[in-house]
Amino acid sequence: MKKIAIYGKGGIGKSTTTANVSAALANLGYKVMQIGCDPKADSTSMLMGGRPLPTILETLRNKNNSEVALNDVVFRGFGGVLCAECGGPTPGMGCAGRGIIASFEKLASLNAYEIYRPDVVFYDVLGDVVCGGFAMPLRKGYADEIYIVTSGEKMSLFAARNIARAVDQFKGWGYAQLKGIILNARGVAEESELVKRAASEIGTDVVAEIPRDPRIQVCEEKNMTVIEGEPDSSLAETYRRLAQKIVD
Amino acid sequence: MKLDDISLEGKCLRLSEVVEDVALPKTADAQYPGSHCAFRTVAGILPLIKNSYGLLLGPAICLYNAKLTVNIRSLTSDPRPNNLLFLTYSQDDIIFGFHKKVREAILEVDRKYHPEVLFLVTTCLQEIIGEDFDASVEEIQRMVKARLLVIHTDNFTCEDAAPGIENVFLSLSELMEPQETVEGSINLLGFWTSKAKTTELARLLGSEGIKIKNAIPSYCSPEDLSRAPGVSLNIALDHFALKLAKKMKEMFGTEYIYCERPYHPDSIELWYQKIADASGIDLDLKVADLKRETEELISQAKGSFSGKSCALFGQPGRTLDMAFLLSELGIELKAIMLHRLLSDDYRDAQKLLAEGIDPLVFRGDNALQTEKLLSTLRPDICIGCRDYGVLARQGIEPCMLIPSHFKLGFEATNEILNLMRQEPAGFWALRYKEQLLNNGAV
Numbered sequence: 001m002k003k004i005a006i007y008g009k010g011g012i013g014k015s016t017t018t019a020n021v022s023a024a025l026a027n028l029g030y031k032v033m034q035i036g037c038d039p040k041a042d043s044t045s046m047l048m049g050g051r052p053l054p055t056i057l058e059t060l061r062n063k064n065n066s067e068v069a070l071n072d073v074v075f076r077g078f079g080g081v082l083c084a085e086c087g088g089p090t091p092g093m094g095c096a097g098r099g100i101i102a103s104f105e106k107l108a109s110l111n112a113y114e115i116y117r118p119d120v121v122f123y124d125v126l127g128d129v130v131c132g133g134f135a136m137p138l139r140k141g142y143a144d145e146i147y148i149v150t151s152g153e154k155m156s157l158f159a160a161r162n163i164a165r166a167v168d169q170f171k172g173w174g175y176a177q178l179k180g181i182i183l184n185a186r187g188v189a190e191e192s193e194l195v196k197r198a199a200s201e202i203g204t205d206v207v208a209e210i211p212r213d214p215r216i217q218v219c220e221e222k223n224m225t226v227i228e229g230e231p232d233s234s235l236a237e238t239y240r241r242l243a244q245k246i247v248d
Numbered sequence: 249m250k251l252d253d254i255s256l257e258g259k260c261l262r263l264s265e266v267v268e269d270v271a272l273p274k275t276a277d278a279q280y281p282g283s284h285c286a287f288r289t290v291a292g293i294l295p296l297i298k299n300s301y302g303l304l305l306g307p308a309i310c311l312y313n314a315k316l317t318v319n320i321r322s323l324t325s326d327p328r329p330n331n332l333l334f335l336t337y338s339q340d341d342i343i344f345g346f347h348k349k350v351r352e353a354i355l356e357v358d359r360k361y362h363p364e365v366l367f368l369v370t371t372c373l374q375e376i377i378g379e380d381f382d383a384s385v386e387e388i389q390r391m392v393k394a395r396l397l398v399i400h401t402d403n404f405t406c407e408d409a410a411p412g413i414e415n416v417f418l419s420l421s422e423l424m425e426p427q428e429t430v431e432g433s434i435n436l437l438g439f440w441t442s443k444a445k446t447t448e449l450a451r452l453l454g455s456e457g458i459k460i461k462n463a464i465p466s467y468c469s470p471e472d473l474s475r476a477p478g479v480s481l482n483i484a485l486d487h488f489a490l491k492l493a494k495k496m497k498e499m500f501g502t503e504y505i506y507c508e509r510p511y512h513p514d515s516i517e518l519w520y521q522k523i524a525d526a527s528g529i530d531l532d533l534k535v536a537d538l539k540r541e542t543e544e545l546i547s548q549a550k551g552s553f554s555g556k557s558c559a560l561f562g563q564p565g566r567t568l569d570m571a572f573l574l575s576e577l578g579i580e581l582k583a584i585m586l587h588r589l590l591s592d593d594y595r596d597a598q599k600l601l602a603e604g605i606d607p608l609v610f611r612g613d614n615a616l617q618t619e620k621l622l623s624t625l626r627p628d629i630c631i632g633c634r635d636y637g638v639l640a641r642q643g644i645e646p647c648m649l650i651p652s653h654f655k656l657g658f659e660a661t662n663e664i665l666n667l668m669r670q671e672p673a674g675f676w677a678l679r680y681k682e683q684l685l686n687n688g689a690v
Binding site: 057060061088089090092093094095096098099102 | 339340341342343344345346347377379380
């Protein structure tokens with residue numbers, strides 16, 4: 001089982017990329033699980049046809065903890081991808097980081113990984129490693145590998161460096177290791193070069209370049225991944241290549 | 249005695265090495281639950297405000313420790329009414345926020361108990377998460393009759409209960425309203441027990457036509473507090489209350505003086521002088537008479553105590569002035585437990601050092617370290633330490649001074665001299681147990 005965490009600046013396309021990679025791997029025959037680690041709970045939306053999932057935290061809150069079963073919090077989406085959303089509090093209230101920890105603990109106590117035996121698990125994590133809770137996918141063996149999604153925009157690269165620094169800081173603790181940068185292009189001048197240079201400074205490589213392409217938005221509008229909505233497009237092929245690279 | 253024998257090298261200083269207005273170096277991480285915890289301490293203060301309830305909000309263990317502290321106090325000579333209510337936070341509350349649960353609890357308390365004031369006391373947990381609790385309470389305030397006052401205990405900011413205690417004092421200022429000044433009336437700020445109006449200070453002031461209007465927080469009602477600014481003078485008896493005195497000056501222009509409780513007759517004389525000057529009265533003759541009586545008691549007590557050694561634990565007010573009193577009795581001061589040296593303490597320290605008295609000072613962060621220190625120093629008496637089990641084990645005589653905290657001025661010192669001759673109730677049983685153990689009973 002490969003366990004992969006996807007980080008990156010807010011709004012940079014982490015969920016879109018993750019959902020497309022999950023869908024691509026599912027089409028390639030892999031058993032995939034995608035866990036959204038963001039209080040907005042929108043990571044798996046494109047895999048679920050736009051249907052919002054009951055989040056793990058809401059379910060725990062509304063049901064007696066001991067009565068919560070795996071099928072209350074894990075749902076099958078496009079291509080059989082197993083989808084779960086941690087969820088979280090209303091913005092400005094409570095502790096979303098603690099919520100991520102509680103969700104992970106619940107999935108572990110329900111033996112989610114042993115029962116579903118996914119080949120690949122993706123953790124799609126909120127913008128940045130803002131506190132210990134959002135570092136949770138990096139530790140305790142939840143994820144082994146990390147990919148950072150970025151564009152060539154200055155603030156996005158700044159966030160990427162920041163995340164890489166956090167990963168580097170924890171490398172002696174047996175945390176997940178950085179495997180590469182995914183460039184999700186925004187049309188910045190010399191974007192590819194900029195991101196490659198940043199990757200090199202961080203000490204990693206750019207593993208894929210997703211071009212700026214209006215088909216992404218078109219599919220998103222239909223609550224679909226590109227793999228589902230435009231399966232024969234070159235863009236879908238790009239996602240498939242990235243997916244293959246990740247599992248290889 | 250070498251300090252490295254007790255693993256306190258560089259941490260347990262001599263008095264001469266301590267700098268003014270600086271917390272002493274810590275000897276260990278603070279031990280919780282313990283005297284460092286502001287949540288516990290605040291739980292002990294709130295029962296002093298009449299017609300109020302305290303709603304303590306936190307994880308179960310913090311609530312348990314606060315409840316335990318209050319229960320233990322109820323067995324001492326300073327029991328306090330139980331006006332505390334407890335609301336336990338679950339993991340759900342941590343994740344999703346406290347607002348809803350707190351609102352329901354406040355509404356219920358308001359409906360069931362009708363408090364005039366409801367203190368809402370937060371733990372570190374809530375403060376670290378950083379939810380805007382004050383704004384949330386402000387919103388609830390519109391729905392209830394009780395005046396809601398939030399007390400942040402801020403314990404994670406320091407290993408000291410001070411921020412929580414100061415916040416209680418500051419919160420009381422929110423109950424106060426502008427008043428016409430009544431000449432010849434004063435407030436005592438920082439008097440923690442009842443009986444303020446029967447103290448020597450009250451009698452002396454009363455004899456000159458000055459009345460103590462309120463002792464704060466000593467069993468004041470919200471109405472007392474609302475009228476508290478209408479005095480000609482506030483006397484702040486400790487540095488916690490000083491915050492309130494400054495706040496009242498800022499809000500209402502109430503004049504104040506800061507005079508921590510003294511213990512040595514010379515210091516008490518100056519203390520009364522300062523109060524008399526600020527109140528525009530002359531107490532010299534009466535004070536001289538009282539001083540003479542206390543000096544006589546001291547000279548009689550010398551026979552009993554001279555040549556003994558002691559460890560002194562922090563007292564209300566000027567601990568180092570108490571040390572000076574003990575040295576006057578001929579007692580050798582081996583160690584003093586203090587957290588911080590304030591400006592008055594610094595002057596008292598200089599007085600001790602000028603007499604060649606330079607004891608160890610320590611913070612007492614950890615009970616085991618304190619026990620080790622006591623077993624190394626082997627003082628004959630331990631003044632103010634409440635861990636009688638340790639003292640019985642070490643063969644050290646305890647001296648319990650709580651009844652003296654109810655008094656002010658020379659009468660407090662007289663009471664101390666009296667209490668130093670008494671063994672705390674029940675100590676004989678602990679000593680007997682130790683004898684049995686030493687004789688191989690177990």
